[in-house]
Amino acid sequence: MLLDIAVVILIFAASFFFLAGTVGVLRLPDTFTRLHALTKADNAGLLLIAIAAALKADSWEVIVKLVIIWGLVIIASSTVAHLIGRATLQNGQTPWEKPS
Amino acid sequence: MTWENSLPLLIVLTSLVPGVVIFFLKESTVGVRTTLNMFGAVAKLVLIAVMINGLLNETTYETRLPFLPGIDFVLRADTLSILFCILSAVLWLVTTIYAIGYLEHSPNRSRFFGFFSLCVSSTMGIALAGNLMTFLIFYELLTICTYPLVVHKGDEKALRGGRTYLIYTLVGGGALLLAVIWMYAIAGPIEFRDGGAIDAIVEGARGPLTVIYFLFIAAFGVKSAIVPLHGWLPRAMVAPAPVSALLHAVAVVKAGAFGIVRVTYDLFGIDVANDLGVLTPLMIATSLTIIVGSVLAIFQDDIKKRLAYSTVSQVSYIALGVALFGPLGSIGGIMHLVHQGVMKITLFFGAGSFDETLGVTKISQMDGIGRRMPLTMAAFTVGALGMIGVPPTAGFITKWFLGTGAIEANSHWVIGVLILSSLLNAGYFLPILYRAWFKPQKGDWPSEHDFGGRFETFWMLLLPPVVTGVFSILLGLFANLPVGLLYWVRLIVLREYEL
């Protein structure tokens, strides 16, 4: 029962992070800021969900699998974020600054 | 396969095989080619002789191969087919000799003689075909093989003539195909039989049978050039003279006429045909053709064109004989199958020789030609007189029997047609003869060709017309010999009328 409550809370929190990521992607003004919002929020969200799943897992095998999944996503998204950032910079776009 | 079973096939193959081999011969190997041709022609004659002998002894010769379920490929010798076979074989031999002479030094001779042999094979197949399917196969094969001969010269005019020829014959072929299939659908897989394959008209099939008969006549009418289906024939005159001879006397036109005879006598049977009431329209159509052809012939100045229209008219005598219900008319028609062949080929040989030797292609150029080429012109004269029907030539015999046949059939008006046509024939042949023999030569010949030698022209161009000219007279003089033509035709007619 306690476990279930924890899982619910984790999923709720994760949903919040995902929402934040999506709102960030939609509302933030330029590529760099969106990149920032997305990578942070989503990876955190996925982490929370993975933890929730791990709590419910029956075997170690599943937990290892979850770790690998999360690890993969985070490596990939950071690499891709790096590549995108570089490419965007090279394309001549400058990071957004708060209009004064 | 026994000897008796393979003989009909062998007769076809004696020209088919040399024909195919000749295609692969080099243009320059004249000797081999000539030998092959001659060997084939002689072998064919020998085999036919064997077959005649056998037939008189009541042997049956039949090649039968499976073709489709229920329908075989049948080659069978009967009295009628032998008649056509021997005519074609003899005339092929003669024409081959003529063609070798005629085409000396011209290009594409391998091709020419190859198709020439294939044509004769098809004709043999048509003659020996034992059922409609086999007949159809060879009939169309004949169309295919003659096309390259018609366009042999390869110029624009020849191609146009060839195209016309194909359009006519292919459409005719379509009609024939339809008729054959319809016939099979109604009567089952029937085969040709003396006296007719259909014993009696099935009730309800009268209408279709009538239509089928006219489809057959239309199909054969194209090749035998019944008016108004004759348009191709004069245009096909662009072909070399041996080809014209072949078309008019041996193969194509004859195949059409033979088809009419076959279908009327051995498929429908003369009684059934009479019962259907299809003979009278045929009689009218042929009579019309005889008159119209003759009239058109009068207006031609080109020798070969005039001969062509003459063919249109003359071939219809055969169908007219068939249409006259009665043995005498039939005898006349069937005999004319042979007579017309022999006489017309003589005329074409003559025309070809005039062209090749002197460059004469028009009647207006023929003044005095009788003195320059007396032997050829003599043969030509015999042929022409035969066409008019002057005794004692072969043509007279035909007209005699046709006339008596008309009386027998109570179609007296046909006699009028015969007389009118004879007058017209005289009208377009006699001026030629007059010019040739009695008018003086006008200036030089258009393009004289010196063959050297002792004769008026190259001997290979001279011999054939002389031989066939002699035949034309002999056929008239000795019609009544014990094993002569008349005997044989009587035999056929007796069987057809089941007398």
Next chain:
Amino acid sequence: MPQDLAFWLPVVIAVPLMAAVLAFLLPRAAFPISLGAALITSGLVCWAALAAVNAGPATHTVGGWSAPLGIDLVLDGLSGLLLVLTAIIGLAITVYAHGYFQPGDDLVKQHQYNFFWPLWMFLWASLNALFLSADVFNLYVTLELLGFSAVALTALAGKPTVLKAAMRYLMVSLSGSLFYLMGVVFLYAQFGTLDIRLLSAASAETPTLLASAALITTGLIMKSALFPLHFWLPPAHANAAAPVSALLSALVVKGSLYIVLRLWLEVFYPLADTVAPQVLSVLGVGAVLWGSLQAMQQPRLKLLIAYSTVAQLGYMFLLMPILLKNRDDSTALAATMSFVFAHAVAKAAAFLSAGSILHALKDDRLTALSGLMKKMPVTTAAFAMAGISLIALPPSAGFLAKYQMLQSALTNGYWGLVFVVIGGGLLAAVYIMRVLGPAFKKVEPYGAESTSKAVHVPLVMSIPTLALALLAIVISFMGVYLLELLAVGTPWVLKGGL
């Protein structure tokens, strides 16, 4: 066991498949490998056909799992006939292509030569697999194999026009397959099985069956290029390399046609009384007329032959209503299959001769073909023989087929079809004569002894062409044997049993 006919069925597929793999792996040895595979396959197929005539149909259960779970390979008359056809034409084309693609020093040609062999062997394997399969989904996979190899072979010629044609072909082929697959899904939804014989036993007239028939037939006639879905065919067939054109026209379109016939005979027969077969027949009439009229206007020989294919494909659908009306009576099927056979042989010969002409003259515009008879007598003769069969003049395979068609149409009272068949033959004569007419034109002044300028065509090209052309004539005397083969256990549901 090895004497057993059924045992050898998968070998017929495995041999060309392995040959394809090896030809890809060892490009230098590609031709010997392919030729060997061609000989083995052809021999095996002919033996199998003979054995089937004597012993009846054969079934091979792949993997030991019989239907409904597994896939069966079934050899019967219909499939046997098409296998034999493929073997004959395949052998000829294998030899021909060796001459046609002969690379010399040209690297592009070397590339084409290297890749022709594996693709062609794949094509052959897929055809054999297609004809033998008794499973509707398996047929989908074989259709895709067939389509891919055909598209790649088309594109082999490499010119922009041919790539465009190949692209169009790919699109049609793929979307056709998807239509087919959707139809298969519908069949599975209704009957819960994929095996044709089980479907056949369960088949009943339901909306699902109708939808499935519509989807499958639409997909397949796209692939078979039945009018009015033929738009892709002429450019593809006309612009591909000649041996490929021959393959496409003679064999590839027959693959999907075979499935149409098979499925209508076995599965969709409850729909025989609907309007569907009539529609197919009417489309066939449209194809005959439209294709012939187009062929009469084409400026190039290969385009003309390609449009002739469009027209001739129409005939194969003409008899659909008769075919389905009474499945016991196999005359309509016999007529259709004779036509398929005749057309394949003649069309292959026609395309191969066109290839030789193109090879020799570097030009296949009709205006360039004057005097062809003089320049290339053997090739012209081959084309003429093929043409005779296409016009259906006797004695030729085409005649035999059309004769049976007419007979079937006439005995069943379809007078319209009778006139279409006869008229179609005359139209064919017109377009064939567009080629053969000028071929007899003289090239030198008449009478001058020929200074023969015959063009050299290597024997490896002229012999297969001539052989196929001769066959197009000679088959008419072997019709009985073909029909004997065809009669072996077709249709399954009536004759073969389950």
Next chain:
Amino acid sequence: MTLVYQIAVIFLLLNIGAGLIRILRGPTPADRLLAVQLFGTTGTAILILLSMEADNDAYKNVALAFALLSGILGVAFARYGQAPRPTSTPAKEG
């Protein structure tokens, strides 16, 4: 419990739906790539949730494949998807 998972799945799906707007808006390829990343991560999360919902561990393998392939897609896009579109309009074709 399943209800929680289902609600979460619905929520995440709506997130993806919202993400579509970014793909449509662009403006640069990079922005679109971002959306793909979002899809990949969210999709993985949804798969894990579905796996819990159906109580089927096998679905986590799908999540694994998903994660791997969305990474590869990201890299491929980052490397190959950024070519700017040609600026000048080519001459009329046909």
Next chain:
Amino acid sequence: MPDFYDDDARLTRPRIVALALSAALVALLSLIILTAPGDLERLNLVARERLTESGVANPVTAVLLNFRGYDTLLEVAVLLLAVIGIWSMARYARVWIKVPDTPVLAAFVRLVLPLMVLVSGYLLWLGADAPGGAFQGGAVLGGMGILWIAAAVWLPDFQFQRFARVMLVLGLIAFVGASTLLLALEGSFMEYPAGEAKNWILVIESAAMISIGMTLMMLFVGGIPRLNEGTV
């Protein structure tokens, strides 16, 4: 019309017609598919009943490699054929090779590649009992290939081409070879000996997985793997 925008997104008359026709088709097919019997067991029961005989516990793998293994054999053939087709059309690699100007990518690849090999092997092994198998494993291998190219670890050259050829045909050779061998042994194409099915399946699947991976990579390369100056 510029090539990269079908800017002309207007609903022209032909498009409206096409849309209407498609909609009609959709409506008809939807109605019909909904009438299909919903409670039909179809092949479900048969397949599950005989699962124990198939040698594997995952019914999908059992269908793919045993019951309908012949389909899969032809499938592997389709894969090889696709590559041969592509190579026959394009004599050079299509992919755009550019050495990355950042070390991050290489690091990423070094990290992920071993993981991918592991995962593909895991999926293959898993396929016998749970979702997974040669296609999925092969797909991961193919992804690895793409990553490899994307990170410019490998440049297409012809030494690689020979290796690629062998890898490409491996699956089909194993499949056809094993099936033919089984034909000779058991009298039926691809009939596994009783009790040994799993081993045969694993061998065939392994070979197939390698080929599938290589094939997918070659689809991405889009031509014979060799560089042409200026190839895009």
Next chain:
Amino acid sequence: MNDSAALYAVAGVILFGMGIYALVAYPHLLRKILGMNVMGIGVFAVFVALAYRGPDQPPDPVPHALVITGIVVAVCATGLGLTLATRLKALTGVAQLTPDQED
């Protein structure tokens, strides 16, 4: 058919129709290829929906296996089509099927 299965089946049919529309209506080859893939997805969706027998019963494995086969065919087709399209683009400058001109 249960509700979910029916839903996905209809969705599949709709995807199939959309694919056909895109294939017919748009000239660019890449979009045609996309259309074909969407058509394929539609077919697979119907097939997989057929196999689904509700949350409590095991699904029919046969369509699953067949759809996997189909997916692989689809990717092969896509690869082939894209290569052809690229070649066409390289040779003619257009990745569309313009009408042929006689050459």
Next chain:
Amino acid sequence: MNLILTVDVILVVIMLVTAWLALTARDLQRAVILFIALGLLVSLAWVRLQAPDVAMAEAAVGAGLTGALLISTLNSMRELQKKKTSEVTPPADASPTPQEANHA
């Protein structure tokens, strides 16, 4: 209360919208990315239909590899377009070196 049908409905709606947008998007790059998204969504749908094998294949092959293929093809085409507009003839058909030909 069971919301699974709601999940299905939402998933299907998003799928269909994505598909429609993918097929009709003006910019091809947008179309391709939407198509990839569609692949991922479809993969979710397969999981919903208890077909994890298919889902895996779809995710890996249908979305992943097809997506990568589409992206790189689009890229190649744009490069070609650039070349074309800058009047450089496409070199793709240039003859290979003899050494390469030996390996062909």
